[in-house]
Amino acid sequence: MIVLPLRKQNPLHRNSKRPGLQGVASAVAAVAPASTGGAAASPLCPDGWPLWCLLLSCAALAQIAEKHTAWGSALSAPLVSMLAAVGLAASGVIPVDCAAYGVVWGYVMPLAAACFLLETDVGRLVRDGGPLLLSFLVGALGMVAGAAVGALALRGPLEAAGGGKVAACLCASYVGGSVNFAAVAAALHLPPAVLPGAMAADNLMMAAFLAALMAVPVNKAATAVAAAAAAAAAAPAAGTAGLAVAGSAGQGPAVAGTAAAGAAAAVAGAPAALTAEGLALILAAGGVTVAVSQAAAAAVGAAPFLLLVMAAVATALAEAARWARRRxxxxxEPVFTGAGQVGTALIGVFFAVIGAAAGSLSCLAGAGVLAAFLSVMVAVHWAVVAVVGRGLLRLPLEALLLGSNANIGGSATAAAMAAAKGWPHLVQPALVTGSLGYAAGTLAGMAVARLLAV
Incomplete structure (x- = not known):
């Protein structure tokens, strides 16, 4: 991968319509920070370690705020990191454009995406996903349709906030996650000033949508029977772990709820302890994933779909490592357990750079119309889920709810919902299904861009 030069020297800006074929660096260079004004001409920390110190501190502050404060949890760590950097740039402490930001776009963000993908257990998803996987795919198609409808319905007001490009980015985020938003923004050259407002609307509306999903009533008696049957069927293959889940599922709603909470704590809420060996393996595997994927995407002319190539490479690498350890x-067991934690830490620095590029809180002005767009998009998504998933395919309601949650919120929120609802047999499939969004999100966003001809 090529170290990105300063924006003024970057030849990729001569052709802003289509990205080049030089892999991640060339794809993201097109949306790399452009000066938006509002910051001091000579920032206090223009580059070097003082700047890196502040970027890393924004990411750390965001994680602390999300874990330990109500407001941080409501906003989400990416948005907190971004807003902290917006404040620093607006006050003239850090620049809105410098070489360090190119390093983050060219190296840190792709490595974070690779880390997320390394922990996706595709084999388990195919084996255990069943109705939940199908619900997720139906929901993804509904999100694409909703983005197209929302962009057309709000064409005039949405134009000032980024138009069809921001619609495609938000669709990618609501099928996958933040890394998909960034990948589509890079491929479509979304103006940097639009990014913070879009991310603010994305995260704030997500909380409302997830609350609505949690409020949907489910027939608890039918769910308990289904849970017991699923756990019993899985017991022969799952060994003692499967028997433990089966036993808890058959003890009634109260005990099942407790077991689900424990399962979520073990699977979603309690991160695996990272060792020096594990961290080194994750970083090395992430580097291999990005390097191989960049070369492959450049060879076939598929730079905008780099994340899809990375998903295939990461899956192959993870399965090969698992096979080697078994031999x-x-x-x-998966070799790269904890890779998602590394990706989460790295992506915080990336969002700090997005905030710095905005340079002013005026970047949040377009969040209102984007909230309206998201409401239309998710409403159409839920309509498709109801008509196709429930009406035509007759999928279980709990699978439809968790599939929609995995689309909107991701693997962690889907697993947490499974635990809270008393569905312990669905906690692990929800985690894996949600992580599939990292592979599918970019494709969904680019499909919306193609539909809207942006």
Whole structure:
């Protein structure tokens, strides 16, 4: 990958319509920070370690705020990191454009995406996903349709906030996650000043949509029977772990709820302890994933779909590492457990750079119309889920709810919902299904861009 030069020297800006074929760096260079004004001409920390210190501190502050404060949890760590950097840039402490930001766009963001993808257990998803996987795919199609409808219905007001490009980015985020938003923004050359407002609307509306999903009533008696049957069927293949889940599922709603909470704590809420060996393996595998994917995408002319190529490479690498460890007598478990935590830490720095590029709180002005767009998009998504998923395919309601949650919020919120609703047999499939969005989100966003001809 190529180290990005300063924006003024970047030849990619001569052709802003289509990205080049130089992999991640060339794809993201097109949307790399452009000066938006509002910051001091000579920032206090123009570059070097003082600047990196502040970027890393924004990411750390965001994680602390999300975990330990109500307001941080409501806003989400990416948005907190971005707003902190907006404040620093607006006050003239950090620049809105510098070489360090190119390093983050060219190296840190792709490495974060690779880390997220390395922890996606595709084999388990195919084996155990079943109705939940199908619900997720139906929901993804509904989100694409909703983005197209919302963009056309709000064409005039939406134009000032980024038009069809921001619609495609938000669709990518609501099928996948933040890394998909960034990948589509890079491929479509979304103006940097639009990004903070779009992310603010994205995160704030997501909380409302997830609350609505949690409020949908489900027939608890039918759910308990389905949970017991699923756990019993899984017991022969799952060994003692499967038997433990089956036993908890058959003890009634109160005990099942407690077991689900424990399952969520073990699977979603309690991160795996990272060792120096594990961290080194994750970073090395992430680097290999990005390097191979960049070369492959450039060779076939598919730079805008780099994240899809990365998903295939990361899956192959993770399965190969798992096979090798099993052959050497090790446990048959994913090798890169904890990679998602590394990706979360890295992506915080990336969102700090997005905030710095905006340079002013005026970037949040377009969040209102984007909230309206998201409402239309998700309403159409839910309509498709109801008509196709429930009406035509007769999928279970709990699978439809979790599939929609995995679309909108991701793997962690889907697993948490499964635990809170008393569906312990769906906690692990919800986690894996949600992580599939990292592979599918970019494709969904680019499909919307193609539909809207942007």
């Amino acid at each position: 050497l007598g090790g446990p048959d």
